[in-house]
Amino acid sequence: xxxxxxxxxxxxxxxxxxxxxxxxxxxxxxxxxxxxxxxxxxxxxxxxxxxxxxxxxxxxxxxxxxxxxxxxxxxxxxxxxxxxxxxxxxxxxxxxxxxxxxxxxxxxxxxxxxxxxxxxxxxxxxxxxxxxxxxxxxxxxxxxxxxxxxxxxxxxxxxxxxxxxxxxxxxxxxxxxxxxxxxxxxxxxxxxxxxxxxxxxxxxxxxxxxxxxxxxxxxxxxxxxxxxxxxxxxxxxxxxxxxxxxxxxxxxxxxxxxxxxxxxxxxxxxxxxxxxxxxxxxxxxxxxxxxxxxxxxxxxxxxxxxxxxxxxxxxxxxxxxxxxxxxxxxxxxxxxxxxxxxxxxxxxxxxxxxxxxxxxxxxxxxxxxxxxxxxxxxxxxxxxxxxxxxxxxxxxxxxxxxxxxxxxxxxxxxxxxxxxxxxxxxxxxxxxxxxxxxxxxxxxxxxxxxxxxxxxxxxxxxxxxxxxxxxxxxxxxxxxxxxxxxxxxxxxxxxxxx
Amino acid sequence: xxxxxxxxxxxxxxxxxxxxxxxxxxxxxxxxxxxxxxxxxxxxxxxxxxxxxxxxxxxxxxxxxxxxxxxxxxxxxxxxxxxxxxxxxxxxxxxxxxxxxxxxxxxxxxxxxxxxxxxxxx
Numbered sequence: 066x067x068x069x070x071x072x073x074x075x076x077x078x079x080x081x082x083x084x085x086x087x088x089x090x091x092x093x094x095x096x097x098x099x100x101x102x103x104x105x106x107x108x109x110x111x112x113x114x115x116x117x118x119x120x121x122x123x124x125x126x127x128x129x130x131x132x133x134x135x136x137x138x139x140x141x142x143x144x145x146x147x148x149x150x151x152x153x154x155x156x157x158x159x160x161x162x163x164x165x166x167x168x169x170x171x172x173x174x175x176x177x178x179x180x181x182x183x184x185x186x187x188x189x190x191x192x193x194x195x196x197x198x199x200x201x202x203x204x205x206x207x208x209x210x211x212x213x214x215x216x217x218x219x220x221x222x223x224x225x226x227x228x229x230x231x232x233x234x235x236x237x238x239x240x241x242x243x244x245x246x247x248x249x250x251x252x253x254x255x256x257x258x259x260x261x262x263x264x265x266x267x268x269x270x271x272x273x274x275x276x277x278x279x280x281x282x283x284x285x286x287x288x289x290x291x292x293x294x295x296x297x298x299x300x301x302x303x304x305x306x307x308x309x310x311x312x313x314x315x316x317x318x319x320x321x322x323x324x325x326x327x328x329x330x331x332x333x334x335x336x337x338x339x340x341x342x343x344x345x346x347x348x349x350x351x352x353x354x355x356x357x358x359x360x361x362x363x364x365x366x367x368x369x370x371x372x373x374x375x376x377x378x379x380x381x382x383x384x385x386x387x388x389x390x391x392x393x394x395x396x397x398x399x400x401x402x403x404x405x406x407x408x409x410x411x412x413x414x415x416x417x418x419x420x421x422x423x424x425x426x427x428x429x430x431x432x433x434x435x436x437x438x439x440x441x442x443x444x445x446x447x448x449x450x451x452x453x454x455x456x457x458x459x460x461x462x463x464x465x466x467x468x469x470x471x472x473x474x475x476x477x478x479x480x481x482x483x484x485x486x487x488x489x490x491x492x493x494x495x496x497x498x499x500x501x502x503x504x505x506x507x508x509x510x511x512x513x514x515x516x517x518x519x520x521x522x523x524x525x526x527x528x529x530x531x532x533x534x535x536x537x538x539x540x541x542x543x544x545x546x547x548x549x550x551x552x553x554x555x556x557x558x559x560x561x562x563x
Numbered sequence: 564x565x566x567x568x569x570x571x572x573x574x575x576x577x578x579x580x581x582x583x584x585x586x587x588x589x590x591x592x593x594x595x596x597x598x599x600x601x602x603x604x605x606x607x608x609x610x611x612x613x614x615x616x617x618x619x620x621x622x623x624x625x626x627x628x629x630x631x632x633x634x635x636x637x638x639x640x641x642x643x644x645x646x647x648x649x650x651x652x653x654x655x656x657x658x659x660x661x662x663x664x665x666x667x668x669x670x671x672x673x674x675x676x677x678x679x680x681x682x683x684x685x
Binding site: 207214215221224233244245248252257 | 596603643647658659662
């Protein structure tokens with residue numbers, strides 16, 4: 066049992082080692098190495114989950130030989146373990162599902178480098194989830210930014226390079242602001258470990274000193290991470306980035322990378338500042354308003370698109386808005402809803418992007434709606450995967466999206482009547498808009514054109530994609546049908562998150 | 564006002580941060596954007612280093628009859644930060660090279676226009 070306490074550290078170092086090994090392998094070998102590493106990562110994360118669930122308290126793991134105020138720490142409870150398990154499974158599905166398109170989109174001699182980047186990204190994600198040191202958080206945040214820029218720009222067409230430039234510029238602005246926040250916080254508290262920072266901040270806030278600098282710090286950190294995760298007014302990098310990247314990259318960027326930043330923000334809110342502090346409420350209200358704007362505008366923009374990938378990207382703007390809305394509602398219920406939606410969206414969006422790629426492939430490589438007519442008849446499995454994911458996005462019962470919408474509305478009740486009303490109205494509007502653009506697409510891909518026959522695919526090339534699609538759909542149905550244990554794990558984790 | 568004069572290093576650092584931030588956000592030329600990024604990061608490192616420096620303190624190396632040391636942690640953070648900003652700069656420069664090869668200009672507005680016009684290129 067003692068050994069399992071080391072697993073979070075193992076999972077970070079495993080990804081790093083796998084990256085090193087991939088760099089000397091050829092394309093196919095690198096892919097196999099990555100798949101094996103991600104599978105082991107999923108097993109390690111699940112074992113961690115099981116361990117902390119039995120232990121019923123979070124574990125603090127000392128990194129290196131120096132104890133708390135000086136050394137570095139990893140800290141994990143049920144919430145972190147749930148996130149790590151789901152994230153590693155999705156990483157695995159994205160790598161499997163998109164491998165066919167990776168071979169198409171990337172120069173053969175660069176494919177192993179692609180898998181190096183994927184592994185480094187996995188390491189950075191795991192470190193962001195587990196770390197208890199704010200500066201380590203910053204360093205891995207930058208590694209996450211660099212690797213996500215890398216998996217974007219490795220597809221060498223002009224628009225992808227342009228999208229990568231834009232993505233990097235906005236992300237670097239976000240990192241700069243976040244670093245400013247960390248530095249100011251360090252200057253005020255004199256610590257870098259989250260627990261020690263929290264202890265000194267508590268004293269400072271009780272005395273009422275440094276109230277202006279603390280407000281600035283909270284604001285700067287929130288804005289920095291909001292830019293990086295693509296909250297509404299800062300969403301301009303999203304459509305190009307997701308629309309032109311190779312499907313694996315689009316799935317990982319939309320499903321995991323932006324969620325990593327949000328998770329770090331929640332961690333800072335809970336563990337550094339303390340969730341019941343007054344200074345957070347202003348920031349949370351602002352995030353709430355922008356989240357609501359994001360939901361409406363993201364859906365409206367999605368409705369205007371004529372390109373299936375861009376439509377799916379704008380739908381991500383709306384979904385990020387949901388998560389920030391949950392953070393804004395506050396309380397354990399609000400945060401639990403936000404965390405559940407992180408999982409639901411992280412499962413649904415990669416399925417959509419992978420299905421999109423298969424549908425586009427049988428429509429003469431054109432993502433425009435007109436050419437997609439009948440695509441689901443030409444590629445039946447992709448049509449089914451798209452429909453399942455679309456139904457989850459709309460919020461039809463039995464799918465993950467429905468449960469998270471239910472959780473959001475339940476969380477909004479009984480706090481502030483104005484907030485309750487706003488949340489319910491916006492949820493209703495957004496459901497209508499989601500239905501409009503997703504059902505329109507589903508009808509479009511099932512409208513048969515003359516001479517649409519199922520294409521013949523080679524079993525060998527399609528099998529990984531099917532495995533990924535089936536597992537993503539199964540996870541989606543699991544979260545929709547049997548959400549209670551997951552919600553309980555999340556709520557338990559949040560209660561012990563501090 | 565007196566506070567501003569007493570903490571002139573920090574004030575200067577924040578001014579540098581602002582200059583870099585605005586350049587990175589609003590300038591259209593990619594190379595100038597990258598310069599802005601570096602100015603922004605330098606401002607932050609100056610802020611961090613000046614906060615950790617204690618006047619009259621020794622270098623943080625153990626000696627028999629030393630008085631007191633300056634805080635070594637910010638220096639370590641600055642070193643880490645410099646490594647991060649060097650790698651980010653390298654990636655941004657390589658992206659600029661690639662964009663220049665393809666579009667023949669470093670002005671982002673012109674690149675956007677040209678990319679929009681090429682409709683066939685998805």
